[in-house]
Amino acid sequence: MTQAPETSRNAEKTMLRALRGETLARPPVWLMRQAGRYLPEYRELRARAEGFLDLCYTPDYAVEVTLQPIRRYGFDAAILFSDILVVPHALGQKVWFEEGVGPRLEALEEASDLDRLDPAALHERLAPVYRTVARLSRELPAETTLIGFAGAPWTVASYMLEGGSSKDFAAGKRWAYGDPEAMQRLIDLLVAATGDYLIAQIDAGAEAVQIFDSWAGVWPEAQLRRWCLEPAKALVKRLKAERPGVPVILFPRGAGLLYQTYAAESGADALGLDTTVPLGWAREVLQPKVCVQGNLDPLALVAGGESQRAAVETILRELSGGPFVFNLGHGIVPQTPPEHVAQLMEQIRAWPGAGGW
Amino acid sequence: MTQAPETSRNAEKTMLRALRGETLARPPVWLMRQAGRYLPEYRELRARAEGFLDLCYTPDYAVEVTLQPIRRYGFDAAILFSDILVVPHALGQKVWFEEGVGPRLEALEEASDLDRLDPAALHERLAPVYRTVARLSRELPAETTLIGFAGAPWTVASYMLEGGSSKDFAAGKRWAYGDPEAMQRLIDLLVAATGDYLIAQIDAGAEAVQIFDSWAGVWPEAQLRRWCLEPAKALVKRLKAERPGVPVILFPRGAGLLYQTYAAESGADALGLDTTVPLGWAREVLQPKVCVQGNLDPLALVAGGESQRAAVETILRELSGGPFVFNLGHGIVPQTPPEHVAQLMEQIRAWPGAGGW
Numbered sequence: 001m002t003q004a005p006e007t008s009r010n011a012e013k014t015m016l017r018a019l020r021g022e023t024l025a026r027p028p029v030w031l032m033r034q035a036g037r038y039l040p041e042y043r044e045l046r047a048r049a050e051g052f053l054d055l056c057y058t059p060d061y062a063v064e065v066t067l068q069p070i071r072r073y074g075f076d077a078a079i080l081f082s083d084i085l086v087v088p089h090a091l092g093q094k095v096w097f098e099e100g101v102g103p104r105l106e107a108l109e110e111a112s113d114l115d116r117l118d119p120a121a122l123h124e125r126l127a128p129v130y131r132t133v134a135r136l137s138r139e140l141p142a143e144t145t146l147i148g149f150a151g152a153p154w155t156v157a158s159y160m161l162e163g164g165s166s167k168d169f170a171a172g173k174r175w176a177y178g179d180p181e182a183m184q185r186l187i188d189l190l191v192a193a194t195g196d197y198l199i200a201q202i203d204a205g206a207e208a209v210q211i212f213d214s215w216a217g218v219w220p221e222a223q224l225r226r227w228c229l230e231p232a233k234a235l236v237k238r239l240k241a242e243r244p245g246v247p248v249i250l251f252p253r254g255a256g257l258l259y260q261t262y263a264a265e266s267g268a269d270a271l272g273l274d275t276t277v278p279l280g281w282a283r284e285v286l287q288p289k290v291c292v293q294g295n296l297d298p299l300a301l302v303a304g305g306e307s308q309r310a311a312v313e314t315i316l317r318e319l320s321g322g323p324f325v326f327n328l329g330h331g332i333v334p335q336t337p338p339e340h341v342a343q344l345m346e347q348i349r350a351w352p353g354a355g356g357w
Numbered sequence: 358m359t360q361a362p363e364t365s366r367n368a369e370k371t372m373l374r375a376l377r378g379e380t381l382a383r384p385p386v387w388l389m390r391q392a393g394r395y396l397p398e399y400r401e402l403r404a405r406a407e408g409f410l411d412l413c414y415t416p417d418y419a420v421e422v423t424l425q426p427i428r429r430y431g432f433d434a435a436i437l438f439s440d441i442l443v444v445p446h447a448l449g450q451k452v453w454f455e456e457g458v459g460p461r462l463e464a465l466e467e468a469s470d471l472d473r474l475d476p477a478a479l480h481e482r483l484a485p486v487y488r489t490v491a492r493l494s495r496e497l498p499a500e501t502t503l504i505g506f507a508g509a510p511w512t513v514a515s516y517m518l519e520g521g522s523s524k525d526f527a528a529g530k531r532w533a534y535g536d537p538e539a540m541q542r543l544i545d546l547l548v549a550a551t552g553d554y555l556i557a558q559i560d561a562g563a564e565a566v567q568i569f570d571s572w573a574g575v576w577p578e579a580q581l582r583r584w585c586l587e588p589a590k591a592l593v594k595r596l597k598a599e600r601p602g603v604p605v606i607l608f609p610r611g612a613g614l615l616y617q618t619y620a621a622e623s624g625a626d627a628l629g630l631d632t633t634v635p636l637g638w639a640r641e642v643l644q645p646k647v648c649v650q651g652n653l654d655p656l657a658l659v660a661g662g663e664s665q666r667a668a669v670e671t672i673l674r675e676l677s678g679g680p681f682v683f684n685l686g687h688g689i690v691p692q693t694p695p696e697h698v699a700q701l702m703e704q705i706r707a708w709p710g711a712g713g714w
Contacts, residue, residue, distance in 0.1 A: 168655075168656065168690060169656070170656060170659065170690070170692070173654070173656035173657070173659070173660065174656070174659065174660060176664075177654075177656065177657050177659075177660030177662075177664040177665070177668075178660040178661075178662070178664065180664070217611075217633060218632075218633070219632070219633065219654075220632050220633065220652070220654050220657075220668070220686070221633075221635040221636065221637075222668075222671070223654075224633075254574075254611075254633070256613035256614060256633055256634075257613060257614055257634075257635055257638055258635065275575075275576070275577050276574060276575070276576065276577065276578075276581075276611070276613055277613075277614075278578040278614055278615065279578065280578075281614055295577070297530070297534075297576075297577050297580075298525075299525065299526070299527060299530035299531070299534065300530070300534050300577075302527065302530070302531065302534075303530065303531060303534030303535040304535075305534075305535070307533075307534040307535065307537070308534070311534075311577070311579075314579070329577075333525060333527070335527070
């Protein structure tokens with residue numbers, strides 16, 4: 001695979017300019033899970049697919065689903081439609097999605113189960129995802145940035161060890177505290193596979209990548225450093241060495257105070273802020289070092305009306321004086337009225353200073 | 358009701374000395390949910406009760422369950438065995454516990470449902486809890502501090518609005534964002550009822566109180582201030598005015614950076630730290646202002662062995678140079694081996710400097 005060329009067209013996209021540290025009069029905007037169940041056109045297509053993984057692995061479906069919110073709202077970025085669990089699936093773990101339950105996996109139970117994971121077939125199994133990226137790269141509007149993504153090693157590991165979602169992460173923590181060598185082996189394997197996967201997405205046309213560490217917020221500091229921050233640093237370092245110029249967004253959800261450590265040490269171009277990150281602190285402490293992305297409460301977008309308008313304005317006022325990408329603090333929820341998203345876009349487009357680019 | 362006298366005996370208890378700002382050579386220790394399912398003697402008694410609420414409302418049961426971990430481990434504090442949902446129950450809301458599911462409530466659906474809540478019968482319905490407190494006050498060892506408790510208004514409100522546990526707090530946030538006046542009415546009602554309830558516990562013999570805001574960590578800063586911090590301040594202010602000298606511990610779980618604001622503004626004597634709060638920051642930023650309590654990962658206590666020992670030592674080293682109460686960062690989990698708790702107690706008792714009191 002060869003390095004993605006940095007075209008002059010790419011360099012002009014607002015999303016990439018913000019990720020590279022530029023302050024824009026009107027910040028670029030996209031929403032986590034912008035392609036999803038809140039859209040009637042998504043639900044219609046979803047009903048035709050055989051299952052959720054079928055949607056991810058069929059480029060015709062995945063391309064269409066990725067494009068739906070771009071057509072409707074004109075977001076500045078499109079994120080590849082896929083799931084973080086395609087990586088364990090491609091490593092040979094059994095993964096399926098149960099309606100109303102969520103993801104299910106045949107959980108790894110002991111260290112010897114790691115031997116069953118096989119990175120050799122990774123690219124072959126993920127080839128449909130790369131085809132989706134390549135098609136999106138051609139079909140997206142010229143001004144829209146294509147974001148590739150993967151789950152962070154700890155977050156993906158937690159699903160592999162729990163067999164699904166978890167309330168207390170008992171299995172993941174049993175490994176981390178009880179057999180840290182086995183846990184390290186799994187994390188290292190995921191750092192390598194995730195790096196391979198993201199590089200292939202970049203080579204297929206992804207112009208930036210986001211790494212989702214949705215469950216970073218469950219650890220004491222020492223464990224967060226070992227299982228979340230260090231793997232993130234290793235991933236960013238490899239991406240920066242092998243595909244320089246492609247911005248990396250890290251989303252260590254729930255990292256709290258340690259967002260500061262991510263800003264100082266991770267090497268990422270941008271940090272996704274969860275809903276709880278105080279805006280004044282983000283502006284003073286994080287934004288001088290990295291671009292920040294976030295962080296409207298997805299439930300404020302469900303409520304709509306004046307509370308949505310006021311929350312959006314506060315975020316714009318606090319963060320648009322530095323490198324900033326407007327987003328939610330977590331994924332959009334299925335019960336979000338699509339017209340509230342339209343109102344959000346209208347408000348951001350009318351933000352004082354618009355016309356500055 | 359009259360004010361609880363501050364006896365000279367009370368003033369000597371290590372737990373109260375720490376809460377009042379004293380640095381002790383060996384910190385006092387208790388564990389959230391120390392009376393609970395990880396203990397075989399609890400499970401045995403639980404099987405005899407008709408249901409979980411029966412356990413809370415029958416002083417013979419509640420006293421015995423509260424004393425079990427004190428007998429076994431000699432913790433420095435005993436926390437009343439009860440549940441935060443007795444308050445909505447005493448306000449007239451239907452509350453029940455489903456085996457394997459957790460708490461269930463007949464959810465409040467609209468603002469007019471608030472009219473059905475009736476604070477008039479609060480003390481009559483909670484009288485068995487006060488009898489439990491009074492009996493514990495007589496039966497506990499002289500050196501053991503009796504802690505009363507209640508849920509914080511937002512956390513209790515979230516159960517009242519969701520009808521149980523929640524992943525995204527959609528109902529609570531729908532009220533807060535969509536009808537903030539109704540939400541404020543509910544919160545104000547809970548501030549009043551919770552204050553009445555805690556004062557009655559103090560008058561029955563509770564020597565300190567802890568207010569659990571388990572779901573503080575789901576809000577943007579502005580909302581956390583309105584729905585968590587302000588109600589906590591109002592509660593602390595009332596307790597300090599009406600029952601001076603009784604220490605108040607706040608546990609705003611997940612407050613992240615805003616722990617600093619709680620330390621500066623809440624008026625609480627102590628803050629319970631969740632597992633994610635970095636120890637160095639707690640020592641430098643929080644401990645100069647308040648006593649801190651926490652914050653071992655409950656899952657480290659499940660794993661046991663060297664990782665437990667190392668985690669406990671790190672906490673002792675970082676926090677025992679100031680006012681400090683050893684605890685977990687969240688409740689003990691049912692799968693915790695009781696012998697790991699014994700090892701924890703042994704390690705804390707052997708902590709260098711022990712014998713200083």
